[in-house]
Amino acid sequence: MKTVDLNADLGESFGAYTIGCDETIIPLITTANIACGYHAGDAQVMAKSVRLCRENGTALGAHPGLPDLVGFGRRVMKVTPEEARNDVLYQVGALSAIAHAEGLTLHHVKLHGALYNMAAKDYALSKAIFEGLKAFDPNLTMLVLSGSEMQKAAEDLGMKTACEVFADRAYMADGSLVPRSVPGSMITDENEAVRRTVRMVKEGIVTAIDGSDVPVRADSVCVHGDGEKALLFTRRLKEALENEGITLRTFA
């Protein structure tokens, strides 16, 4: 039986500020990545997010980022591997404690924003972060970009690894994402986005921006959690995957 996971980055509200339709999206997806207070989220939002995951049976993961709240963790910062390791441990531990107090256990970790992009290209950075996480809890799965240095580092450490693909992003011939600044980087036609995703999940292949076929490992598809359009697309993608006989289920 073919299965795939749908994950979304959530728990991004902060204090009086709201981002994301967490209550609506969490029942649709199988895995939630919850912000941990550095780039978004706070202790109250985290507690609420954990309860939403518990009520919906959604797998709960940590989504740690750079210490840049005003920049939403999207600005590259020159952090050392050691700094990143401890900053990630700090955030993952914070969510882990809140989860335990609600009777849940952390299922996985996915890095956020600029830290995700930096680690995707930087083996040493990924390794330092993942070594810390392995020493904390060897049962955690690393949710990483398919084909990235993150994937290599997690696998080399013998950690459980799940790879994610993007429905709405174009790929390079080497399997990396086309940078957002490049024309054609986004798949704006929803039909095409659905078709590409189904193919990535069923065949493990995506057509790159140069027309070549590229292998990808699609354990999980990342969907967006904010806005009506994102919700509609997620519902549609889910239906398309189920129509293909694919079971939606979090990665093991």
Added chain:
Amino acid sequence: MKTVDLNADLGESFGAYTIGCDETIIPLITTANIACGYHAGDAQVMAKSVRLCRENGTALGAHPGLPDLVGFGRRVMKVTPEEARNDVLYQVGALSAIAHAEGLTLHHVKLHGALYNMAAKDYALSKAIFEGLKAFDPNLTMLVLSGSEMQKAAEDLGMKTACEVFADRAYMADGSLVPRSVPGSMITDENEAVRRTVRMVKEGIVTAIDGSDVPVRADSVCVHGDGEKALLFTRRLKEALENEGITLRTFA
């Protein structure tokens, strides 16, 4: 055999800023309370503090505070019990993960500064915080002010509880501390501070500011971790306790 613990609030450095003589004091004491990033400390300092505790066999505890770095957690803030519960879980979890990654387990939790003082007088606040901690890890000991609402709340929840006393503070007839704003609140004569401490540990009694004898529970004595004078006093207090046949050991 009579035993007592010496605890100090440490790990209070932050980024480029240094507070405290952690390297010197940690070998002298039996229990360290490590700041967790809200009022002091950061992920790098926490990792370093954990390693210092491991190397010296010092019991490692979390020292969570209010979210007020510039005020060092010393300014009263009107937080709800629910906010305090989640903010404490966040901080304790952060340190717990860093500790686990270094092969250590958290031993206890002691609240910091204004949060400590608020909880000492507020049963509902203490209960909310400690319920969260019990749900996270029922093996944690709550290190509380002897005779406070914190002590009552922790005991009512059936949690392991250790009580601390202060060598350099005067006590009211009801066992509470004389507020710092009141003349005579500090015991400035070191000989007297040592004598009072030995009596609290051996007999469980302290002479209050009105001259009456007051029962206290002295599982632990809080000492300061910054400055040459604090170090000298700690050495002296330690010697005096050992000369009385009291073994220095962390609370069970």
Added chain:
Amino acid sequence: MKTVDLNADLGESFGAYTIGCDETIIPLITTANIACGYHAGDAQVMAKSVRLCRENGTALGAHPGLPDLVGFGRRVMKVTPEEARNDVLYQVGALSAIAHAEGLTLHHVKLHGALYNMAAKDYALSKAIFEGLKAFDPNLTMLVLSGSEMQKAAEDLGMKTACEVFADRAYMADGSLVPRSVPGSMITDENEAVRRTVRMVKEGIVTAIDGSDVPVRADSVCVHGDGEKALLFTRRLKEALENEGITLRTFA
């Protein structure tokens, strides 16, 4: 000719987070109070807010708060008058520079949230803050709660002072606001809110919660800047005031 000002607390977005319908409300009102980065707002949002005020001819003021972003400046913190003075100067200066760089001059200052409520009852706190502001720029108007200690302190310092009233809040017999926790503290009937406001502006009188008539000084009416309902009410209040022959204009 009778005039009155409509003011709203704006510029409260932060980084990726949006609060308030600033683009829609700024053209409707005569005076904007812009958050300055402690409880809400950031340097980019402030620059955008200043430009919106310039484009709409709306008077620009600073809205400084407590250093509590996650609490939106709504939680009481025990700050000293000296701390509050410098924290307010810091924020007001930050907005003033951004305003000058866009060709605007600050018109007034209104404290935010818990700091506003604390100062309303605390003459010494108000005086310390306003002395700092007077020393910075004696032309700034203090926008204060009618009948409060803030008003007294600003007037005693010989500063320009404008008093605000609230359309949707009940008043005590002494002219203070009925605390939100008390039943009947909010005027939920919009017709009544409009009628009361018109009377406060025309006659300088409001009916208190005990039925007595209380004098108020209504230089400005505070309206809300977030949500469709707030916008509709503002439009309606504006129309009602204009129908009474009252000109909407910022305080001098």
Added chain:
Amino acid sequence: MKTVDLNADLGESFGAYTIGCDETIIPLITTANIACGYHAGDAQVMAKSVRLCRENGTALGAHPGLPDLVGFGRRVMKVTPEEARNDVLYQVGALSAIAHAEGLTLHHVKLHGALYNMAAKDYALSKAIFEGLKAFDPNLTMLVLSGSEMQKAAEDLGMKTACEVFADRAYMADGSLVPRSVPGSMITDENEAVRRTVRMVKEGIVTAIDGSDVPVRADSVCVHGDGEKALLFTRRLKEALENEGITLRTFA
């Protein structure tokens, strides 16, 4: 008459944390660059620093940095020119208001840490920041690295510009600083550091790391403000400059 300025980066304490010997160094130097709360400093520290400058007749400037307190503003962050412009205005305005409230006017601005290094190599970034400052206050002098893109941008904008040199840093043949990671980047022999500085001030020439003579513009010499060694070196450098008949005076 030959003159030169001695500047130091100060006001870097924060809350309960102390960095720097401000009270000792401020009387020795002619110009102080005061941190503004992003990478170091807070409103209370800023007020204290302003008073120290006033009491000692030391020229007062702002030292704005990146929003990275835990990293002390030393970590490169990918900020846009627009973000940097507004973040710098925010900080400079904050100090300006505190200065005005103490009867002082800001004399200059010097960027801090990673922002300084980034701007030194990035004309567009420097230009955006300086345009904002010029629109705020055209009388401010930009204190920049001699020979940098910062210098070019400030001069192209027609702003007052002062160039600084470093006593303890080696120079490349193109006049830029040898990166700290390169062996030989620091001038550790104090005699040599003094000799080099005197030559830079008197002749406008420094011997580069490749042995070539390189022109520099030494309006100001940057000295350190923390630690006994730094104080001794500053005293010695001051004496050496005065023995050469050079008057110590802030840049005009």
